[in-house]
Structure formats: structure tokens, C-alpha cells
Amino acid sequence: MRNIKLVLEYHGSAFFGFQRQPGKPTIQEALEKALSKFFNRRMKIASASGRTDTGVHAEGQVVNFKTSSDQKLAQIQKGLNALLPRSIVIKKIDEVPLDFHARYGVRSKVYEYRIWNHPCRSPLVAGRAFHVPNFLNIAKMRQAAKALVGKHDFRSFTSPSAIRTSPESRGASPGSFYVRTVKRFQIKKQGHLVLIQVEADGFLYHMIRNMIGTLLEVGRGKRAAREIVSILKAKDRRLAGMTAPSEALTLIRVTY
């Protein structure tokens, strides 16, 4: 048996997210269909670094699958890429130790959120960026983001539907489930684009999009940057800002 790790790029707009859902096109479904066709038997992936929501893109999603085939990796990659839809590609393929698990082994993940900050919408960045026509005070957004860096309970920034993977259902201690360590929160301006990269050991459901939504309120002067500290402390979702749209979010890379 071999354990094969794949690095995927995909444009999320045509899919209902990563995870399989009955009757809806998803990345996992398209990938498993290609795997099954290529290996001529019903195949499933063993794991993925995590789900991405409907509309979210990836430059470096990681999945793994097991096979007893002795075909060359380059052949498998080429064959699968020919079978996958144009909106998904396998960028990299590697054989990894049998105990490699794409989710449990994650050391950190990097996501990028793109904001088009200009009075006019931009047809050329549409589908990859969120249009914010209002002036954004980037310095204040950076100041607010600093409060999110470090080891915190991020309960205020996750969505109630995170209940589906609640501490009870996983058997973890209730306190620790919401604790994540944000290692880097970088906000760059590039012309009229604001590019926000966040690296963490893991993210809760909707955590990035809720953090971005809150930072945007800071940037627009609707909240003070220092409010972030009290929002974190309150552990109450209702205090944070809106969930920013998914189409502007890209999973950049996963490290193990």
C-alpha cells in the first residue's frame, strides 16, 4: 500500500465547497470521480487538510489517498489532471509515509483574503476579491490585527454552526476546542488591492471571514481598533462583525 499526498489548486466559484454533499458539485466529489476513473475502481480520499467553504479558492489544498498501484507519480498526476475539470489541478504529487494524515498532521495553514478598495467595482478582480468602496484606514486595521496574533480563544469569531464539530462531539475539553494560535496577520496594500494573509495552527469555522469582517469595520471607522481585545475576551459571536464574503478567500498553503 502507498500513501499519496496531493497539492491542489482550484477556483472555488463553480463548487459548493470542498466536502462531498449529495447532489451538489464539490471539489471532493470531482477529485474522487477522477481517482475512481483513473484507477478503475471506486476510490475515496483518506483525508484533506480541511474543508473550504462554497466559493473559497485554493492555491495549495492538501489531500492524501491510499493505493496499491505501482504507477509512477508523474503518470498518476498527468492522468488525474486530464480527468479533472479545468477549475481543479494537481500541482504536486508525493509519496508519503503510511501514517501521514492531511488533517491531523497540519502544523500551520496560510489563507489570503483580497479586498478591492476603490469606489468602482472591478470586473477584472471580481470573483477573487471583495469590493469595499469606502476608505479603509489600513494603519488602524493593522493595529487591530495585532490583537488577534497569538494564542487565544477565538469563540467570538466562529459561527454558531461550528456546533457540528463542537467539543462535545469530539470529546475534547470545552475550553481548548476554541483555542488557536495565530502566528502572522499581515496586511499589505498593492495598488487598490488590500491583501491580508493570516497564518495559524488551525482555524475555526468562518473564523477568518469573521475576523476580516470585523477588521473592515475598524478600517471604515465604525469600531475602534482596541475593541478587538474585548471582543476576544467576551467569547461571544454577537460582538464581532459580519462574515466577509467567501469568494475573496484563498487557502494558500498547508505545512506539516
Added chain:
Amino acid sequence: MRNIKLVLEYHGSAFFGFQRQPGKPTIQEALEKALSKFFNRRMKIASASGRTDTGVHAEGQVVNFKTSSDQKLAQIQKGLNALLPRSIVIKKIDEVPLDFHARYGVRSKVYEYRIWNHPCRSPLVAGRAFHVPNFLNIAKMRQAAKALVGKHDFRSFTSPSAIRTSPESRGASPGSFYVRTVKRFQIKKQGHLVLIQVEADGFLYHMIRNMIGTLLEVGRGKRAAREIVSILKAKDRRLAGMTAPSEALTLIRVTY
């Protein structure tokens, strides 16, 4: 009467190019439909800086139209943008002298051609870049591009269908019609993207795409860089390379 200049951005993939064609969606048709609705009377544009082909994008296409309306420019822009499809936007609006003509007044145009140079296709740049999986020798492409800079007869790089605007039909002297001055030919690498910007006082039909197609053959080692000189001299389309695909081309700006 007022003469109004518009700067347009559009994503070309949903359109059969700029120019009106019966029964097909084009930029001009969408724009004139929005103008007619906004001003509540049948409106046509007076001129555009030029046509863009099917699939070609624009960051700064320029058109003008005439109106007796005394509405504020900001109102006209806002109203038109609300009526235009999501893939077209008016970025800038100005009142210009009555004799301003978006085509005759052009001093120079800048186009950008984007190449995704990586063994794997990229779903995230698809629709905006041409995928070239082979190794490209950028130094040789730059060397070849140098021969294209300056005032030349570019007949070898235009398509036979340019006949539709042939010298005879315009009454110009046959020799001068094909002469253009390329002011800048810049080839930049940005990660796996190769970004090629070309500035000229004007372009013949398919001229950029034919120059790019020829440079790509140089980059792949199928032609020597010095061949460009003899191709130019021959004034024969059959000697140049293939026409590179349109979806990777963007009209960046027009200066007057």
C-alpha cells in the same frame, strides 16, 4: 452639446469583442443599451479608441459620446454603472472638448499579455493568461522583442483579415498603412507569470497576438531571436508565428 469621455474596464470572456455585431453580446452593445436606458432615448457612442477582439479584456478602454444632458458627471457614471452588466464598469468620466475623438486622437496604447509558464495549468489565472508548459528562455525573448521596437512596417504581424480596413478602403498610401511605432516592449517575470507590456502609437489587427506567438517560438528555442529582423523585412504574414490566444490580452491604457 457636451462630449463625454469614459474609461472602461471589462472582463472580455462573456463578449464577442468590443464592436457591435448582430445577435451577439458585445461591449459596445451593452454600453449603448445602458446609455439609451439612462438618457431615455436611443444613444450611440461617438467613437472608441479601437476594437478589442473576442475574449480580450480592458483595464482602460476609452470611448466618448455626445449628449445635451446637463446632469452631473458623477450621476451619469453612477447611473450607467448600475445599468451595465457586472463584467463592465465605467472607471472614470470626464467632459472633454467637442472635437475630442477617442480613435483619431490616440497618441499611444499599452497592452499587456500574460503567460502562465508552469508545467501545470492554473485554474486561478485561467481566463486571464495563456498556459505555456514548456521552458521559456526569457533572455532570448527580450532580445527578439528589441528588434520590434521602433518604427517598422508590421505587415508580417497582421492577419489577412486586416483587409477589411485595408489601405484602399481608407484611401491612405499602401506603404504607410502598415507602419507603426512600438515605443516599449517589456518582458517581466513575476513568479510563474510572464507579463509582456507593449506600447505603440497603434496596432494592426492581431499584431500583438502575432508578435507574442512569434516570441513564444523564440522562447521555446524553435526560432533564433535574430529571425525577427528578417520576418519584419519580408512583409509576409506566413513567416511569423502563430496568433497567441486572446483571453490573455488586456488593453491597459490609452493616452491622448
